Amino acid sequence: MPPAALSFADMLDGSPASLAKLRARFDAAAREEKRVFESPVKRSTIDPSAAAALGAAFAEMMSASPANLVTMRERHDGESSTPTSSSVRHLSRQLLSPHPAPSTISLSPRDDATRAEPAPAADFADMFAASPATLAKMRAASRARDDHPHGGDARASGKKHRASIDDASAADPGRFDDMFAASPAQLAKLRAASARASPSGASSSSFPGFTTTSGNKGSHPYGDDRFVVVYDVVAADETECREKVLAICLEQTVELPASLVPEGTWIRENVVGRLEKLTPRAGLRGSYRCEISYHTDTAGNEISQLINVVFGNTSMKEGVMVADLIAPPSVLAAYPGPKFGVRGLRKLLGVPRGPIIMTALKPMGSSTAALAEMAYKFAKGGIDVVKDDHGLADQPYSPYDERVVACAAAVRRANEETGRRCIYAPCVNAPAHLVAKRAFAAKAAGAGAVLMIPGITGLDTMRELADDESFGLPIICHPAMLGAMLGGGSYDRVGGFSHEVLLGALPRVAGADATIFPSFGGRFGFSVKECEGIARGARRPMGGMPDIFPSPGGGMTMERVAAMNEVYGEDVLLLIGGSLMGHSPDLVANAKHFMKIAGRTDLYGPKENGGKGGGAGDVGGGGKDGKKVDFEALVSR
Structure with missing residues (x-):
């Protein structure tokens, strides 16, 4: 008989196709196990009532649908443990042991001739290898087995010991109902949890315990395994709003009519989005504010799929806006977040307090020598971050590799003269196959950070670089192209994403250490409220992720620095470009002036x-x- 622990590991790690192959292996194991169970055994080590109770528990689970199994778990939670339930758990561990000792297992005090129940392991093999549809068919077979005299006794005894069954199920971290009701993605998570778990009493079996947060409200109002998207929905009345919400729940997950995924089915209960809260006139322009939760498995722990579930097809519908995205720490743990954040970037720059100041090398069309000289003077004057303008790429007037080497060397020379820690951040907006190559080339040349444009190259590209331990440089997010996905604005458009989500929270989840955006009073028309939302998304509690710098720019002048400091506070990365260059011909003096009006006292x-x-x-x-x-x-x- 193959070791049970290995079989469970194979099943939990396998695809549906590989699970089907495993079934053939278990058929042979089941026959061998039946022979073992029908061999003479000692009956002195197991409480017979516990064995009967376990049989009833198995029968109940076999006859239940996946949805009912979830309900059973909720009913079981909170029940107290009893001596009988401990015996049930002990027996279940013996049955699942990779090497069950025939001399220590007994199912009943009856004679062997009366004990003809099919081996439980064979049933489990079938159940694990089966699809939800096949499990439904097995229900009839389960009822037929209940007609067996021994099965009838077990059922009667099960009623007598129902409280014991509940206690055992609630206390056992290896929840069978979790596994039976789980999707392949959930099973993968269960296996990962089993590697970490060490439940009490597990010494009687080498089968590892499993833990799951399914159905557990935990610290999050809708469960630690669900994330919430807050939508603003335009509707004439609540009835129409609820119809639109149902359409969103279906569109963002299964993309099927409600009639094909009726309530009570596993997919409807575990995959389709769920309306949690609806508040009239609470959204933008008096729209309905609707909170819809999705199971984390729908996103598959991938930020690209997370965005797809959040808005995907619904982004093409009018009158729907993503106002917020809320995820518990258990969900956010799947994403790397920023490697530096506010504290890390301050430490890197040697500036523990006061605004951080940044400027851009421009204009496009300048030679590499001209851009490098500009970088030197800005760094010499005290600018903390000298970045490429987002329009600088690999153009003939300043090829990427040439520019990065020259500008990094220029900033390094200025640092050697001043003792500062200014960093140069080249723009790595590039074809997909070149993004990482250029980022690592920048690091090799001595760059201290990189500028990325996730609206063009993708949020997941930024996440991949942030998650690469061998890279290890701060990432500054530029908002180019993201404006097409924004709602609000001068017309308060109910559509797209809110500023807080798109320019604050999402770049942070994807690993940015600072997020650039057009500030109020500039040439892009962002309001103070929208800018405050971006700063809030950069700083609000998010599963332990570090705060990141909001970086207001977009045509800011040095005359507006005081107003920006008042709105954004001290932890801000002020970005001024054209105004800094045009203040006077002396770029070094201009940089020191910028520092002074920003409130910095370290002018030298x-x-x-x-x-x-x-x-x-x-x-x-x-x-x-x-x-x-x-x-x-x-x-x-």
């Missing part, structure tokens, strides 16, 4: 100003008393 680096560094309160050189500022103490506040 540690190697400048006769080695005294900046002015009062300088965090790049000395403090007010001339002593070195404790960076770690400041950044941990």
Whole structure:
């Protein structure tokens, strides 16, 4: 007989096709196990009532639908344990042991001739190898077996010991109903959980325990295995709104009419979206605000599929907007998030307090030599981040490889002269097969970060780079093309994504350490409220992910710096380009002016100003008393 633990591992790791192949292996195992069970055994080690109760538990699970199994679990939760239930668990572990000892297992105190129940392991093999449709067919066979005299006794005894069954099911982390009602994706998660689990009492079997959050409300109002999309829906009345919501629930998952996935079916209960809350006139322009939850399995732990489930086809419907996306920590754990965030980027730059300042190398058409000289002067003047303009790529007037090497060297030279830690961030907007190659080329050349455009190259491309431990540089997100997906605006359009989600939360989930966006008062018309939403998405609690820098730009002038500081606070990455270049011909002096109006006091680096560094309160050189500022103490506040 093949080891049971190995068989379970194979089944949980297998595709539906491979599960079918496993069934043939289990058929042979079942025949051998039946021979073992029909051999003479000792009956002194197992409580007979526990064996009967276990038989009733198996019979009940065999005759239940997947939806009913979930209901059974909810009924079982909270029940107290009993000595009988402990015996049931002990017996179940013996039955599932990879090497069950015939001399220690007994199903009944009756004679062998009266104990002709088919081997439970054979039933389990069939159930695990079967599709939900086949499980339904097996129900009739289960009822037929109940007519067996022994099965009838087990059923009667099961009624007597129902509380014991409930206790055993609630206490056992290896929940059979979880596995029977689970999708292939859920089974994969169960197997991963089994590798970490070490339940009490498991010493009686080498079969590992399984844990799952299915049906567990936990710390999230709709369950720790569900994420919530908040939609604003335009509708004439609540009846029409509910019809639209049902259409969204179906469209974003199964893309079938409701009649083909009726209520009570496994797919309807576990795959189709679920309306959790509907609030009239709470959305944009008095629309209905609707909270729809989706099981995390629908996204498959992939950000590309997550976005597909969130909006996908519904993005092409009028009068529907994604107002928010809420996910519990258990869901967010599947995504890397930012590697640096606010604290990490501050530490990298050596600026533990005050706004971080950034500018862009431009215009397109400039030679590599001209851009490198510009980068040197900006870094010399105290700019923290010198990035490529998002329009710089691999053009003939400044090829990518040539520009990155020259600009990284120019910034490094300025840092050697000032003692600062300015970083250069080239733009890696490129064909799909070249994005990672250019990013690593930038790192090799000495770049300190990269600029990415997920609206063109994709959020998952950014996620992949952020998740690559061998890369290890901060990522700055640029919003080009994302504007086509935005709702709101001057006309309060109920459509697309909210600013908070698209430019704040999603870049953060995908691994950005800063997110650029057009600030209020610039040439793009974003409102203060929309910009505050972006900053909120960059900073709100998200499963332990670090906060990231909101980076307002988009035609900002130095005259608007004070207003931006007031709205965004200290943890902001201020981006000014054209206004900085046009302030005067002296780019070094312009950079220091930018620092001053931003509220920075470290106007000189540690190697400048006769080695005294900046002015009062300088965090790049000395403090007010001339002593070195404790960076770690400041950044941990």
